[in-house]
Amino acid sequence: MRDRSLQLLDWYDVHARSMPWRVPPAERKAGALPDPYGVWLSEVMLQQTTVAAVRDYWRKFMGIWPTVADLAAAEDADVMAAWAGLGYYARARNLLKCARAVVADHGGVFPSDRATLLTLPGIGPYTASAVAAIAFDAPETVLDGNVERVMARLYDVHTPLPAAKPELMALAEALTPRERPGDYAQAVMDLGATICTPKSPACGICPWRDGCAGRIAGTATGLPRKTPKKAVPVRRGIAYVARRADGAWLLETRADKGLLGGMLGFPGSDWSDDPQPAPPMLADWQVLDATARHTFTHFHLELTILWAVVAEDAVPERGHFVGHDTYSPASLPTVMRKVHDLVADSLPIR
DNA sequence: TAACCGTGGCC
DNA sequence: TGGCCAAGGTT
Incomplete structure (x- = not known):
């Protein structure tokens, strides 16, 4: 199992996507970590939102409010206006609440442990693990849509979502390495976003192709299964x-x-x-x-x-x-x- | 727990 | 062209 996660880290060292809020693997291996404020901002923006849509908004926010203290001091209307077009506007309201809580309750310093992050507005199970792992290199496991898809295919899990989440989480946790957990979290998500994609996965160039149960069984493309949605009125x-x-x-x-x-x-x-x-x-x-x-x-x-x-x-x-x-x-x-x-x-x- | 909560790109 | 999908959280 350990070998499998290290294989993915080797792949990530070469194929990591470049993002403005990300510290490349070479620099992280040399000890550099990203600004937790920027990581948190990116993770909130990325909730149910594509990287392409987030890029410009993230740069705009970091330009106007470069620190959590700046954001905490912002006018509500200015933040809502800057968020306009990105959707899920409760995120913007919680973003402000969270920034103000970090300043008021944590001395303006982002908490580094998952449990404390979970107490903040707009930070749920995924985002708490992502910030802890990516910004602080804590050994936490992220479970987002990418990881769910990758795990369902890797282990040929046929249980439909969302019921399958605990099972997929257990599989993802068992795979998380103690070395470079932050890079590993980003690596699994990059794999899901670029190789193990929803429609036509590029199994031929996947670093995990050899041991992938879904690929071997021929079921990968149809996974994960999902419970049908009802029609919209x-x-x-x-x-x-x-x-x-x-x-x-x-x-x-x-x-x-x-x-x-x-x-x-x-x-x-x-x-x-x-x-x-x-x-x-x-x-x-x-x-x-x-x-x-x-x-x-x-x-x-x-x-x-x-x-x-x-x-x-x-x-x-x-x-x-x-x-x-x-x-x-x-x-x-x-x-x-x-x-x-x-x-x-x-x-x-x- | 399941419903609610945006948007834009893709095929 | 319309349903699917994306680094989910809250209630």
């Missing part, structure tokens, strides 16, 4: 886009919890089978001849757009006007940016 809603005569846009900060929590958006109705109109102010609302469509994790949304131009002294019942000079569609979640894009060209105001 369609919900509908109404979005109201009000422009003031001076060009200002009517926006609303959404409630802190739930879908798009804490994000900026256009006021609107509920999203349901039968949405009830809920205009944010009295105005001559016009129906836009275009529907905004967007798919969330668990439902499709079709948004009818109503727009209006209102006087400069108009006072909304909900939301607040944002001046044309400070308004930035990039700071909106994607569904709201779609609404913006559809309506922007049609309005009689620039």
